Structures are given as C-alpha cells and as structure tokens.
Amino acid sequence: MLLTGIMGSPLKSLVHDDDRYQRSFHLFLERSSEHQCMRDFIHSKLPDILSSIGDGKSHLNVIGVGSGAGEIDLEMLNELHKKHPGVTVDNEVVEPSSQQLHNYKVLVSQKPELNYIKFTWNKMTASEFEERWKLSETTKKADFIHMIQMLYYVKDPGATISFFQSLLDKNGKLLIILVSGESGWGKLWRKYRHELCNTEISQCVTTGDIKSLLDSKGVSYHSFDLPSQMDITECFTEGDEKGELLLDFLTEVLDFNKTASPELKDGVLELLRHPDCSMESEGRVIFNNNLGVIVIDKPN
Numbered sequence: 001m002l003l004t005g006i007m008g009s010p011l012k013s014l015v016h017d018d019d020r021y022q023r024s025f026h027l028f029l030e031r032s033s034e035h036q037c038m039r040d041f042i043h044s045k046l047p048d049i050l051s052s053i054g055d056g057k058s059h060l061n062v063i064g065v066g067s068g069a070g071e072i073d074l075e076m077l078n079e080l081h082k083k084h085p086g087v088t089v090d091n092e093v094v095e096p097s098s099q100q101l102h103n104y105k106v107l108v109s110q111k112p113e114l115n116y117i118k119f120t121w122n123k124m125t126a127s128e129f130e131e132r133w134k135l136s137e138t139t140k141k142a143d144f145i146h147m148i149q150m151l152y153y154v155k156d157p158g159a160t161i162s163f164f165q166s167l168l169d170k171n172g173k174l175l176i177i178l179v180s181g182e183s184g185w186g187k188l189w190r191k192y193r194h195e196l197c198n199t200e201i202s203q204c205v206t207t208g209d210i211k212s213l214l215d216s217k218g219v220s221y222h223s224f225d226l227p228s229q230m231d232i233t234e235c236f237t238e239g240d241e242k243g244e245l246l247l248d249f250l251t252e253v254l255d256f257n258k259t260a261s262p263e264l265k266d267g268v269l270e271l272l273r274h275p276d277c278s279m280e281s282e283g284r285v286i287f288n289n290n291l292g293v294i295v296i297d298k299p300n
C-alpha cells in the first residue's frame, strides 16, 4: 500500500529518520506516563514472573529486543538480580539504533554494580539477529526474553514471536509490551490503518491483535493491563514544534503536519481529541496510552 500525502507524493515513515524518531520518542516519554506504568508493573507483577525462571541454574541468559536506551531493561535486570542473587547473567541487547545503543552503554558504564552481567551489544534489527542466530547453529537457550514497544517495527510480528519463543529454555518467559487494543492508538489505527501504516516497515499492532493471533494458534499466555496517559495538547497548536514532533510519533509519519493531505490531517486531529481517544481535563487533551503485557512460556 502506497501512502500518499499532498500532491500524491508518498508519506515517509518516521522510522527512516532515526534522529527525528529518537527526538519524538524522547518527547513522548516526557509527555506520557509510558515508563512510569512499566516501572509499576516491573516492581509489582514482574518479580513473581521472574522468580519462576532459570530452573535453579547459576547462570541466566537474557535477550532484550528493541531495548532503546536501556532504562527499562536495567530495571528488569535489577528485579531479576533480587530474585536470583548470586547468579551471573548474559544479556544480549538487540537494538538497530546506534544512538540508542550508545545511550544504553553510557548508562551501564555508570553502574559498576552491574558487574554480574555480561552485555553483548548487537547493533541490528530483530530479523538480522534471527538470521545470525540461525547461521551460528548455536544450541544456546534463553531464560528471559523481552520485546517492549518494538513489535511495530518488524515485518511479521507473529513470526518474530514464534522465533524468539523457540529460543526459550525450560521455565523461560517471553515478555511483550505493546499498546492495548482499547487505547487511543488502537482507535486511531482502526480508522486510519491504510493511510498511516506502511506494512513493510511498521505495523499498527496492539496486544489485542497479538492475543487473537496466539489464540488462533492455541498458544497460552498471561496478560496484564497497564493504564497510561499522554498529554497531546501541543498537537493542536498550529506551528508548535513540539506538537509537530508528537504528531509524527502518533502517526509514525515523518513531518506529518507538512506532508499529509489537509483531509488526512483534519481527520487525524479530530479523532485524536475525540472522546474515543482522549479526554479533556483542565484545558489539556489527554490521550489514552494504555498498554498491555503478554507473557508467553516455552512452546510445548
């Protein structure tokens, strides 16, 4: 599907401009409770999930896919350490953005207490990692694999889940976090999927879609809802630079405001502030950024 903007020119995906992508993602983190709701989950529910992995081993293998700057990964590794003190960890980081990988390395360098973890930096996409793993014919297995807010960027989320699930060791867990099907994102994508989602490089996929997929394959899983919000008020001020960055993040389109047709722009902005997607509170427009967590075991 070719996405068309003004003058029939194709809309470019934000993913093609890593610098702008990272700036818009950073602003999104500032304007939302995205990481806070993940931290709440990591400290309340994740410890029980992590306590069951490893099967008594003295060494654990972890794989983080699309780790970004690693803030959330390190919080999870900290909980893992609390549940399995004295255990060494091999942590494979799979992240294609050199900027993000650099930020992650800087964060780790500031924490000497992480010396029980060996970090392996894989500057590559999930599918490149899969290809390399298969070529190496390794028999290595993983105890904990996570893919947090990244399945949008793979060509075939179902195949990616199957591959990483196949790497799980006995009692291993695969943790996926995506936006919930009931979030504002879900509503936006249900209406504008064809205009906004270039399925070659980005999928408008929610935990609702993943649950349906797993149900259809008979794969069992546990799931959790993470309530979250995002202040999108600036998107409605014409010419506001930050509003434009946030709009790029919401639509995944590079320079959405400048390149989308007036009809698409008006339609998207109207839907974004519609009660289906947002609520208005004290003059602010608060977008529903609810997330969902899915936890999958090793295949039977």
Ligand SMILES: C[S@@+](CC[C@H](N)C(=O)[O-])C[C@H]1O[C@@H](n2cnc3c(N)ncnc32)[C@H](O)[C@@H]1O
Pocket: 025, 065, 066, 067, 068, 069, 072, 094, 095, 096, 097, 100, 124, 125, 126, 127, 147, 148, 149, 150, 153, 154
């Ligand atoms: C929305 S960010 C999430 C980062 C982090 N997991 C978090 O929640 O803070 C998505 C991350 O996935 C990475 N990414 C994009 N395409 C990818 C791919 N094909 N395979 C693996 N990671 C990818 C991006 O570089 C980015 O760091």
